Amino acid sequence: MTSAKNYEFINSVLPQWLETSRLQTVHGSTAAYIPELAKAPQEALGIHIMCGNGEHVSAGDCGHVFTLQSISKVFTLILALMDHGEEAIFAKVGMEPTGDDFNSMLKLELVRPGIPFNPFINAGAITISSLIVGDGPEEKSARILEFFRRLAGSDTLDYNMDVYHSESETGHRNRSLAYFLLDNGVLGGSSVEDVLEVYFRHCAIEVTCADLARMGLILAFDGKDPLTGDTLIPRRYVQIAKTFMITCGMYNASGEFAIQAGLPAKSGVSGGILTLVPGQYGIGVVGPALNSKGNSIAGVHLLERLSQELDWSIF
Ligand SMILES: NC(=O)CC[C@H](N)C(=O)O
Secondary structure, three states, X not given: OOHHXXXXXXXXXXXXXXXHHHXXXXXXXXXXXXXXXXXXXXXXXXXXXXXXXXXXEEEEOOOOOEEOHHHHHHHHHHXXXXXXXXXXXXXXXXXXXXXXXXXXXXXXXXXXXXXXXXOOOHHHHHXXXXXXXXXXXXXXXXXXXXXXXXXXXXXXXXXXXXXXXXXXXXXXXXXXXXXHHHHOOOOOOOOHHHHHHHHHHHHOEEEOHHHHHHHHHHHHOOOEOOOOOOEOOOHHHHHXXXXXXXXXXXXHHHHHHHHHOOOOEEEOOOOEEEEEEOOOEEEEEEOXXXXXXXXXXXXXXXXXXXXXXXXXXXX
């Protein structure tokens, strides 16, 4: 099917497919370890699909606002690569999936030299936060927010400060990870609290599915914004980010999602999923009820169906 035909077809089936996937939400639950996230509506499900010509289709609760959480790790990695280049970044974080939970510290102790296995687990993303160029946490955070705004084409993107405070007050696991990293000599000259402020802030940037889709579109077009023609990210760094999205983007269900949907994707504990179809679509999904692997239960259901019916797998 051509892209235009695909688009018409998606438009006609999406509302009904979304309602079928929404039935899955009863089998999941919202994240509770960040108290503010537990308040999200359990049965919500929304999707926004944006084409390279700016046309878009959306369905369900696509007006629901949510925080990026781990989805932000894709773009902080890219910014750090743009700041320092590959060699410096991969001296501090690895390129391999762990098979452990995203907030695990097991391998930091077990495997020498004690650097995080990849930039999408919390230890890796905290390390990346320490590498963002800027004079202190405020300037680093301002650069991240400005970069995210450019990618989303929205200068109103901002933090949800309730979520930020909620995580900052209760994020003791991340605090212990950061101390472990400090002891392993991974955090350079930064203090734990400064690095965590940057990390908790970018996790708390608030978006809609449309913002996610717009950010995904830039990745789908190898770093060039198809709507403005501006190159926002060097192609090589998009390639690196998309590879991590395949191997680690859906936590310990990344292999399964690669087999069932075959698309680069990144999810967050808020129930958001950012994915893309190369050269065609940027896609944002939200469904706060999570499955046992920490991914949106209904979001994954819907994306797998779309990919299978429309033959989207890149493999
Ligand atoms: N998986 C996630 O989305 C985790 C992000 C969250 N801010 C945390 O550090 O725990």
